[in-house]
Amino acid sequence: MSEEKIEFYKGPAAGWGALRAVTNALLQQEATLKGGKLLLSANQPDGFDCPGCAWPDRDHHSSFQFCENGAKAVAAEATSRRAGPELFAQYTVTDMMGQSDFWLEDQGRLTHPMVYDASTDKYEPIAWDDAFALIARHLNALPDPNQALFYTSGRANNESAFLYQVFVREYGTNNFPDCSNMCHEPTGTAMNRQFGVGKGTVTLDDFSLAEAIFVLGQNPGTNHPRMLTELRAANKRGARVVSFNPLRERGLERFADPQDKFEMATFGSSPISTNYFQLRVGGDLAAIKGMMKHLLEREDAGEAVLDHEFIATHSVGFDALAQDLRSESWALLAQESGLSEAQLHEAGELYRCAGSAIICWGMGITQHKHAVATIQMIGNLLMMRGNIGRPGAGACPVRGHSNVQGDRTVGICEKPSAAFLDRMRDVFGFEPPRKHGHDVVDSIRAMLDGKAKVLFALGGNFAAATPDTFEVWKALRQCDLTVHVTTKLNRSHIVHGREALILPCLGRTEIDVQAGGLQGVTVEDSMSMVHISAGINAPASEHLLSEPAIIARMAAATLGDRSKTEWLWMIEDYNRIRDKIEAVFDDFKDFNARIKVPGGFRLRVAASDRIWETASGKASFLTHPVLQDTASHRARATVRDTVVFTLMTTRSHDQYNTTIYGQDDRYRGVFGQRRVVFINAEDIRALGMKDGDWVDIKAVWGDGVERRADKFRLVSYDIPRGDIGAYYPETNPLVALASVAIDAGTPTSKSIPVVLVPHGA
Template sequence: MANDFKRNVSITGIEEFTNIRLGEPVRDAAGMLGVKEALKHGFKEMGVLRSMGALLKMNQKDGFDCPSCAWPDPENRSLVAEYCENGAKALADEATTAKADAGLFKKWTVEELSQLSDYELNKFGRLIEPLVLRPNSVHYEPITWTEAYGLIAKHLERLEHPDEAIFYTSGRSSNEAAFLYGMFARAFGTNNMPDCSNMCHESSGVALGETLGIGKGSTVLEDLYEAEVIIIAGQNPGTNHPRMMSALEKCKNNGGKIISINPLEESGLVNFKNPQHLSGTLGGGVQMADLHLPVNINQDIPLMKLILKKLATLDSIDHKVFDHAFIEKYTAGYDAFLEGIMQYDEADLLARAGVKESDVNKAVAMLRNSERIIVCWAMGLTQHKNGVENIREFVNLLLLKGALGKPGAGTCPVRGHSNVQGDRSVGIQHFVDEAMNARIKEFMHFDPPTKKGLDVVESMEAMHDGKAKAFFCLGGNFLMAASDTNYTAEAIQNCELSVQISTKLNRTHLVTGNTALILPTLGRSEKDNMKGKQQYFTVENSMGKVSQSKGILKPVSGNVKSEPLIIAEIADSYFKGNHPVNWKAMGEDYGIIREYIDLVAKGFNDTSKRSEGHGYYLPNNVRNLDFSMLPEGRAQITVNKLPQHTLAEDEFMLMTIRSHDQFNTTIYGLNDRYRGVYNERRIVFMNQKDMDKLGLQKLDVVDITSEYDGILRKANKFLMIPYNIPKGNIASYFPETNILVPYNHFAERSQTPISKSVRVKIHKQIKKVDEVV
């Protein structure tokens, strides 16, 4: 039932500047400065003893998995510091002693809270009791768990059809929580299970599935040590996956070469100081990238086509550049590829890419005689209209070189959230898997829905159009993570109910359905005791290994519950105990959940036992060079179109990026020291020549607009900063600039938003701010 009452909440929060200070970009990643920053955050949020005790157990075999990224742990782990600066910040953020209790929400209305920045909201601390925001109210108030479950059941019973409910999943959920959540959604009757991978690596999954038969990477951690060449494309490991730097360092020490392909040169690939080594604390560190190719935004395909054409020309001379035995035995599409690639004009490809031909030739020389090649990538390749084709073009290189199914070679999509890959593996998916459905029916004894569900974009549209009325979030900050912030906010506000299972306050708790619930949950670092027995979770890292995670800290409150228990109790309340699945039993014993995962999810086997210690790898057909599931039983070499971007004279191509003080939408601080920006996030990086052309000076105030399909979107009040970025390209932080990304423009076949290639205009304002010295 529609409600005319509207809360006057801010979608973007504060749009004021915070005394910016600029410095030279820090050219050395990690080192003692990284250690200092990590400890500073931990001591401030948790205290010294709590910090040190938790850090010593993070990423250890008998401890808990880092709540930040999904980079794998080495088998020979440091006993003192098997974590990075951002991992330490993520732990401090989760395990903070600050608490957002009922008193906070009694004092502050949601309207007042929404005026604060995302950084300020996060700093209120941990949520410690269930809260409800009732219709016609602007204050959250406490509610008992039983009452909360009853309210959810009541709303679900009102829906005319199960597809009016949407169940969103964040990638920080455990395998056990995600599996139970997905089974409840199916038992309720819908496949509406959008998840955060729809917004990031869905393009990877589609491209790898089409070409290699599995939507995951093929490498293991040790492969990076043995590679002759590692290509890092559209990724900033120094900030986003800092522990990856240690693996790259081993590659370098073994004689390997690293090629960086990215519009921005990132500090982590300039010089890395490993804080675990004396040379990294006292010495000069390791120069990482042997070659940096500052490609224009989303012109990776022209660059790769140019490299591949040059390699093909060399191969035509001696027939030794490409692995023809591999091509003949394992691939299809070589002739069509070769015919197509030779039609391109090299000068045109070079102009599109925007790099020096001498640098391209250096890349060709590195690749020409190399057999062990790894391609790593992240959002810089996936979040474009042609994101799927971007990845397929890099896969072509690996197939032509036979760089798959051998040590030191393969695909390496670097996932963000710590268990986003595991969520998908255990069944969080909006599409229908008939084999999984059959196993659900056989072992869980209910009929799962057979109609395709909604992904993130489709869920936004359904809520916006009033076709979806109940919105559940298992973690995450959906409003800030999704594209087109205003549209997304309108969509959520059209719902009758929004439910969020969360650890910390974020903006999606303030921009809600008519009725909203916050259900506080344990963090990954906290002990999870159930009936006198400590439970543990399992997670899957970005290379497909499943391992255990067991918290060690005292829970922040006696009134928070684990994600599996919350889901189980919601399901038990809705079904009133009348369902073939014993939800309550699974919520109280995660071993039972793992038994069902083994039966239902593909590739899992004896997980409770095999996840101990180092854990175990899920099956991966590429490692065995088994392409039987693909056409002709072969890996597919593909023909991919060039990206089509037409910029007006006054337009620029915007890529959204992270600062060094954030992980995804969580803002830990206001500094980005690797880029020399302190105490501010509302900035735009632009080439000095472009600034001169527009008559802009450093720290001029501008607005940014984008226009798609006749709809004008605007991001207010940003500061201009000259930076080493290719002309015609600009960069700015998300989520502040997500407001410019149109929800209905996304990658073909994956529907991943175009957050890394948005056409925008810059509008100078009259005022200018002064830098704080």
């Protein structure tokens, strides 16, 4: 582990620093040989699919289309370390509760199904059949199927996610809390209402044609490093790359491409952003609205700015939006965005001058109270100049985990449409439940209220990923049974129900052999491309099952003879599962044939072809005010004796979602530690403190509940005054369960009102 220090990082993103980090990750996991072999085979048609982020691959024939994040994920999965029965015999659950998230992950691959023994406070081995019988006993004992919750992580492949939703609906519930509820749920909500589709409208080829690319609420250098290749190329050919981010992020400034031999040999680098706007946390809606007001003012002055043909032919609602923009105050837009009026005009002019433009966004947009409104403002901005449904232009929500979009496509949704349920009934011969189920936040409330008794999690780390941490832990401990399908140990296995199971599964890098031979699985990336991959590594243990096999055997044990689905027959050959997917979803026509083409195929996105599957048959301009009643506004109005900051949670460079690979955040200059607060130097002085002092963070929600996270080191950083940043999951206890995005339910983890007090005061 690195020594604790804060040391400003002067280099570019990626480059030699990334290659050193990859080498260290392979060595630390004792996975050099297997890991190296896997990396050379990554993203080839006959190799495996990177288990990391959902950014697409431009060339599926290349052996080197992996990034630092992907390499760390591969190394973690290919580790030679094992978390077998010997580990669990050594430690009680209470012992492991005191360990860090990094320590839990670092124990290695799980090897056996384990069951919790309350009498010893330890996990012990259990046979697979006995584990499935235990699950079946609990599920079948529930008086109402809606007392069971079925969580899904974005690491689940299409085949397992589809089988999972078939089983759960045949069991009798639509309770599908999933990771989308905590990240891009506002994207789907906003875009479905506005365009009739909840997905991005661009392809990777559009990035080669765009004259401007706008990046909002996103840090590609850490979260989607392969995206930097596209941004670098765009900059080099003269396109504008315009970034909006409260933090100065190295990955949005300079990048050294490890695949560019000259750049690596000369220790060179390339710029990424041509323009960088450091707006306030949550100021994106006001900034976008300012850009639109600029366009309208230029149009009103007699210039040809707007795409009148698109507006007249393809949209409704523009007149109401124009009226709202004309009446909007520049002073308010500047105040709430954190940008000057001149900067707002500059950003609007950059957009006006681009013949084609793409707007990208991540969780810095979606995890706010007004997330849906902000995304619809992005849609408005795109439509004003016809930048939807034509080359080099469109909406690009950048998803996180590798198949978070695919899981939703194949049916993981707590609010299914009637048409989808009708098709399920016709294909599988049972009547699926029609009542909408619980999302993540509703699931937590149901557990707390005693209305949910069983939680089954297909991957993920529910206890660490969710908001209001200690309420979530209380909720989990009130369950009669918690079950987690996983490859490695995490916090959710330690915070468990009265009975608990840990079910170890194959990783995506590992060989999956069923009765029908070697199997491959499919995923869908952020741009709706579906492709197949198969692992090349031997399984970490002979006792592992694939995710589809776990689901099928659980379904067979639970539903028994009353099920009309041939569960065990389907997992003999995953082509049979894909045939069923094709039968339910028209867009998967010829599924098994199409995935044989290198690179796979793109699912239909109607809005990309200017087909609007909305009630009006057109896209909608939607009007929203600039919010002046956020949680931070209210906190500042009520807390008089100290400064209220707005905290944005973020992840370090040695982290993927809640998986902690190490204690370093290279690009932000943090080493050997995680409990830090990024804060403006002037704010440190105003607090009467100095850089390096220790503080406790207290949330201010006005609900009478004390939420705090103690002992964080102040780190002077380039961030607007009044805003601070810190890592999750350490700061998740500060997020109130009741604070969610309007109309989407996503926790507002990027806009937390807090005060800082000296540690221990």
